[in-house]
Structures are given as structure tokens and as C-alpha cells.
Amino acid sequence: MGINIDTYLFNLLIMTLFANLAISLYGVLARPSLIKKVIALTILSDTANTFAIVVGYRMWPTPTSPPVPPVITRIPPSREYMDWFTARAVDPLPQALVLTAIVIGLAVTLFLVFLTLQIYRLYRTTDVRRIAKLKG
Amino acid sequence: MKAWERIVIGASMVIFVALLALVYTLGALGYRVPPSTPRDLAMVYLTMTFNPSNPLFSAMAPEAVTAIVWDYRGLDTLFETAVFFLAIIASVALMRGVSLPEKPPSSAEGMSLIVKTVTKLTIGMILAVAASIAFHGHLTPGGGFQGGATAAVAPLVALVVFSVYFLERSGVTKNRMLGLRSAGLLGIGLTAFLVLIGSLLSGGTAFVFQNQPKPAAPIGLPWRIDGALTGGTLFLFNVFEALAVSAGFTIVFLLLAVPEEEAIKVVRGGEDGH
Numbered sequence: 001m002g003i004n005i006d007t008y009l010f011n012l013l014i015m016t017l018f019a020n021l022a023i024s025l026y027g028v029l030a031r032p033s034l035i036k037k038v039i040a041l042t043i044l045s046d047t048a049n050t051f052a053i054v055v056g057y058r059m060w061p062t063p064t065s066p067p068v069p070p071v072i073t074r075i076p077p078s079r080e081y082m083d084w085f086t087a088r089a090v091d092p093l094p095q096a097l098v099l100t101a102i103v104i105g106l107a108v109t110l111f112l113v114f115l116t117l118q119i120y121r122l123y124r125t126t127d128v129r130r131i132a133k134l135k136g
Numbered sequence: 137m138k139a140w141e142r143i144v145i146g147a148s149m150v151i152f153v154a155l156l157a158l159v160y161t162l163g164a165l166g167y168r169v170p171p172s173t174p175r176d177l178a179m180v181y182l183t184m185t186f187n188p189s190n191p192l193f194s195a196m197a198p199e200a201v202t203a204i205v206w207d208y209r210g211l212d213t214l215f216e217t218a219v220f221f222l223a224i225i226a227s228v229a230l231m232r233g234v235s236l237p238e239k240p241p242s243s244a245e246g247m248s249l250i251v252k253t254v255t256k257l258t259i260g261m262i263l264a265v266a267a268s269i270a271f272h273g274h275l276t277p278g279g280g281f282q283g284g285a286t287a288a289v290a291p292l293v294a295l296v297v298f299s300v301y302f303l304e305r306s307g308v309t310k311n312r313m314l315g316l317r318s319a320g321l322l323g324i325g326l327t328a329f330l331v332l333i334g335s336l337l338s339g340g341t342a343f344v345f346q347n348q349p350k351p352a353a354p355i356g357l358p359w360r361i362d363g364a365l366t367g368g369t370l371f372l373f374n375v376f377e378a379l380a381v382s383a384g385f386t387i388v389f390l391l392l393a394v395p396e397e398e399a400i401k402v403v404r405g406g407e408d409g410h
Contacts, residue, residue, distance in 0.1 A: 007168070014169060018156040022149040030145055056178075057170035069277060072186045072198035075365065082183065091178035092185075092200035100205065100216045103281040103381060107223035110388045114227045121396075121403045 006059065013054065020047045034116040034126040038109060045105045049098045056094030061087055070095070181208065196348050196359035197274040197367035205279060206373040210345040214328060217377065221321060224384040228314070231391045233402045240301040241395075247297050255297040262290045270378035274367030280377025287378060288385035300393040310390050313383045320380030327372045331355055 024047060027040025058067050070092035074081045120126050123134055160169070174182070185203040187194040195203035205213050246252060270283020294303055303309075328345050335342035335355045342353040347368040349356040357368035 010169060014160060015153075015157060018153045018160075021156070022152045025152070026145060026149055055165055055169055058174055059168070059170055059172040070182060070185075070200035071275075071277060072200075075186070075198060076188055077186060086179060086182050089174070089182050089200070091174045092181050092204055093178060096201045096204035096209065099201065099279070099281055100213060103285055104216055104220050104223070106285070107220045107384065107388075110385075110392075111223045111227045111230075114230045114388075114391070117399075118230055118403060121400050 010054075014051075017047055017051050017054070021051075032127045032129050034119065034128060037128075038112050038116060041112070042105070042109055045101065049101055049105075052094040052098050056091035058090050191348060192351055194348060195367065195370070196365075197370050198365065199274055199276065199279075199367075201277065202273045202279045202367070202370055202374070205281075206370045207345075207347045207368075210328070210347075210373075214324070214345070217321070217324060217380065220381070220384065221317075224317070224387060227388050227391065228310075231394070231399070234391065234394050234399050236300060236304060236394060237398055240299070246299045246302065251297050255293055259290045259294060262293070263287055266290070266378070266382070270374050271371070273374040274370040275365060280374040281381055283374070284378040284381025285385065287382035288389070291386045292389050295389055295393050300390065303390065308386065308390070310387055313387045313390070317380050317383035317387065320376045320378075320383060323376030324373060324380065327369050327376060330369060330372070331357060 021044065024040045024044035028037050028044060031037055031040065060066055065088070067090045068085070068088045070089045072081075072085060077085070116126055119131060123131060125131065166175075181200050181204060184190065184194050185200040186196060186198045188196075195207040197203045197207070266283045266287035266289075268283075269278035269286055270280055273279030273283065291303060291308055294308075331346040331353075332342045332344055335353065338355065340353065340355055342355060343350060346353060347356060347370065348359065357366070359366060359368050
């Protein structure tokens with residue numbers, strides 16, 4: 001079994017996503033600035049979403065025809081159309097999970113931005129080491 | 137940061153990636169990623185999303201993603217909407233008591249006439265695209281979340297080009313948006329119980345979050361009205377979710393646009409110690 005160029009590139013993509021996860025976790029855990037933590041958190045969630053989409057993608061059915069979106073375009077669908085469709089459509093479940101995760105991630109990010117903004121307005125710093133030492 | 141800390145952090149990052157790569161190599165995500173044939177669960181969704189010959193298991197919407205979001209895994213989405221609701225409410229609670237100054241400063245006039253005219257045209261187009269995305273969610277890629285997020289761009293653009301005072305004058309206030317968002321959430325809640333209420337009134341039984349007829353629950357919403365596909369409850373869910381999401385984001389954008397002096401006044405407190 002030889003390794004072909006598609007498999008190689010997909011493996012490269014997935015390793016890149018793993019490295020991205022590590023870098024964003026470093027940003028969340030080790031950077032002292034709250035703003036940088038929030039930015040790293042958005043990168044973390046975007047990486048996780050991209051990863052879910054890649055896992056839900058499928059290899060091209062034939063070398064010349066790409067997969068199709070999971071949307072039935074013929075109403076009513078005939079048996080031949082459904083065979084064609086299920087042989088080409090990508091997995092809809094990761095897309096459904098990611099679409100809600102993006103909007104909710106945006107809302108949670110906005111909340112964290114507000115939190116950081118209020119902390120800055122009160123203490124004039126976003127450095128967690130200094131905030132931890134504050135009293136009252 | 138000390139040198140040994142750098143080494144520990146760098147080594148742990150490398151180990152983290154290596155462990156993930158090991159898990160991937162051992163086949164935790166399947167033999168090939170992406171697979172050459174979709175998973176069995178995906179095949180079920182793909183064949184069942186619009187299947188007139190098997191109506192008891194079908195969502196009767198040609199868009200599989202929306203069928204999953206609001207029918208097959210509808211309760212999931214309900215609770216995710218609750219998370220969204222809580223995040224927005226928490227933002228509003230953090231900014232409690234902060235309001236715009238009574239008299240707008242003379243500098244709050246926005247950008248030039250050219251930008252304003254173009255923006256007036258563009259806002260209409262943004263809202264039209266958002267409505268198209270949201271209301272066709274059961275037919276084409278899109279839905280309430282995406283349409284609502286798109287619609288929230290319109291007040292954001294207005295905020296930058298005109299001013300927060302302009303939005304306030306034209307009726308886009310925080311309390312009204314809270315009301316609109318609550319109306320959307322109420323609509324989602326009512327739609328979740330719609331089939332159940334209808335069944336109870338006619339003496340039958342039904343499930344919560346039911347869309348199409350199921351075994352032992354024979355009542356469902358029509359998936360086709362006069363030849364046009366509706367997807368049953370999916371259309372209603374998309375409309376109300378778009379309302380809730382767009383109004384929720386508008387609240388947060390309005391709060392972010394409050395002038396810094398006003399916010400600091402409230403946060404730091406006055407002489408009475410609040």
C-alpha cells in the first residue's frame with residue numbers, strides 16, 4: 001500500500017491542526033494578558049471547528065467529481081438520484097454541530113471581551129498576575 | 137519567564153502534538169480521515185432527511201444540516217440556544233447601569249454623507265440577504281443562526297457609520313432588542329410544544345419537539361403547503377432563532393459602543409460608594 005498525495009496532504013492538514021491546538025492552548029494557559037487569552041481561545045475553537053469539518057469531509061468519489069453538500073436538490077427525489085446523492089454527499093452531522101458552535105462561540109467571546117473590558121476599566125490592567133495580587 | 141519554564145512549556149507542547157498524532161495514527165478517527173465513504177449515521181441522515189416513502193423517520197426537509205439542527209437533534213440546539221441566551225444575559229449584567237449620556241456630544245455625527253448614503257443602501261441589502269439565509273434554511277444551506285448573525289451586521293455597520301445615538305433615535309435601543317430577543321426565544325419555546333399542544337387539544341399523544349408524525353403520535357405539521365416545502369417546524373424555528381440571534385448580538389454591539397467615560401463612571405462608582 002503506497003501513500004498517495006491526497007492522503008499525505010490530508011495528514012499534513014491534520015498535523016497542522018494539532019500544532020494549532022497546542023499553540024492556542026499555550027496562549028490560553030501561559031500568556032498573562034487576558035486579551036491574548038481570548039484571542040487564543042477563538043483560535044482554539046476555530047481549530048476545533050475546522051477539525052470537525054475535516055473529519056466530516058469525504059474523499060472525492062471519483063478523481064474528477066468533488067463531494068456535494070448534504071442538500072437534496074430534486075423534489076421528489078428519485079431512487080437513482082438518491083443513490084447518486086448518497087454516493088457523493090458529505091457528512092451533515094459535524095456541519096450541524098459546528099454551525100451552532102460558531103454562533104455560541106461568538107456570544108461567549110463577546111462575554112469574555114466584556115469581562116476583560118470591565119476588569120481593565122476597574123484595575124487598568126489585563127495582566128492576570130497583577131489581577132491575582134489585587135485586594136478588594 | 138525563566139529558562140526552565142520555557143523548556144517545560146515547549147516540551148509539553150511537543151508531547152501534546154505527539155500524543156494527538158499517536159491517537160490519530162492508531163485509528164481513533166477511523167482508518168482514513170476524511171473517510172472514502174461516510175459513517176453509517178451520516179448515511180441514515182442523508183437517506184432520511186427527505187424521504188416521502190418513509191415519512192415516520194423523515195424530517196421532510198431537503199437540507200440535512202437544518203434537519204439535524206432542529207429536528208433530529210432539536211433538544212441539543214434548544215440547550216445551545218440557552219447557552220447563547222446566558223452569554224448575552226451575562227454581558228448585559230456586566231454592563232448593568234451603563235447608559236448613553238442624555239445629550240450626545242457634538243462630535244457624534246458619524247462619517248461623511250457619501251458613506252452614509254451607501255450604507256443606507258447596503259443595510260437594506262444585508263437585511264435582505266439575512267432574511268433569505270434564515271427563511272430558506274430548510275431548503276438551502278443556511279438557517280436561523282447564520283441568518284441572525286448576518287442580520288446583526290446591519291446594526292454594527294450603522295453603529296460605525298452613523299453613531300450609537302442615531303440608532304437610539306431610530307428605535308434600536310437595548311430594551312427593545314431585549315424584548316425582540318425574548319420574543320424570539322418565546323417563539324422557539326412555543327414551536328417546541330406546538331405539535332404537543334395540537335395533539336392534546338385533539339385528544340392524541342405527541343412528543344416534545346415533534347415535527348413530522350411519529351409512531352403512536354400521528355399528528356405533525358404539514359411539510360408542504362400548496363406545493364411549497366416548509367419542513368414543518370423547521371421554518372418556524374429558523375425564523376424565531378434568526379430573531380433571537382440578531383437581537384442578542386445587537387444588544388452586545390450597542391453596549392460595546394457606549395462611550396468609555398460613561399462606562400467608567402458606572403464601574404468606578406461615584407461618591408456614594410457604588
